[in-house]
Amino acid sequence: MTKIKICGLKRLQDIEYVNELLPDFIGFVFAGTKRKITDEKAKELKTVLNPRIKAVGVFVNDTLEHISFLANNNIIDIIQLHGDEDKEYIENLRKITNKQIIKAVRVKNSQSVIETKKIKADYLLLDTFSDSGEYGGTGKTFNREYIPKNIGNYFLAGGLNRNNLEEIIKDVKPYAVDLSSGVETDGFKDREKIKKVIEIVRQ
Template sequence: MTKVKICGLRTPDDIGYVNQLKPDYAGFVFAPSKRQVSLLLALRMRVRLAPQIRAVGVFVNEPLETVAALCRQKIIDIVQLHGDEDASYIGRLKEQTAVPVIRAVRVQNKEQVLEAEQLPCDYLLLDTFVEGQYGGSGKQFDPSLIPEQLQKPYFLAGGLDEHNVREILTRCRPFAVDVSSGVETNGYKDFDKIRRFLEAVRQNP
């Protein structure tokens, strides 16, 4: 079954929602954005997060030492890199920590995705390319840009919501889907939208 990551958690209510609804992953954004959380807030939320939900830290060009420290402190279980981090950065991070690494790709063509597959990461995250943005655009990209020969498991992001996710899952078979703005109302996580999104994914054959 396709796994689900709810990203951009930043309030106590958000933690309560995911603890009740049980997605597979919860994402905390440490990069500058409207959903950015401080180290202290992330720690407070992580302590309350249900143990079966894996905490993903989202970073953009963060100093490696900062990311490694968050891993060692058990604040995050998985590192998601959305910036310009290269094979050397990922390799050094994996030498210092035992956590899996997700490398985000802002998809422009199939060749770019296949090139990213060669990086020493555990997963890819395929997101929409928007000039000047590292992610979180809320816009979709064409699933036909995902190479059929792609072997590395990937998270699919970009403009997903309860209304389109089932149709998209008939066109591609990601390891997981990643949603943030698609389960929000007026910029805040919406319990019913999260519930309906999870139902749409989990009812997919």
């Protein structure tokens, strides 16, 4: 069964929603502006997060020291790299923490996915490419024909919501789906939208 990640949690209320509804993963974003969270806030929220839910830390071109601090203090359970991190960066990160690593790909074409696969992260996360240089969170989908066959388990992001989720899962069968703006109303996580997408994925 496809797993579910709800990304961009910032409030205690958000944690209450997921503790009730039990997605497989949640995301704390340590980059950008809109959904960025401080280390202190992430620690506070992680202490009340149901231990059955894995916390993913989302980073864009961050320092190895900062990422390993959060990982080795169990503020996050999994590392997601959403910037221009390369194979050497990941090799150096593995020397200082044993947490699993997700590497995001901004999908331009099939080749962009195949090239990122060579970096040897534990999982790829396929997200929508943006001409404006955004590192994700565009709320837009990409052409699913760009997903190569036999790339292994991957997270699928980019414009997913309750209206397109069922069709997309049937079409490409991702290991996990990653939603953020698709479960928000006016920029805040919406319990009913989270509940609905979890029902759709698990039905």
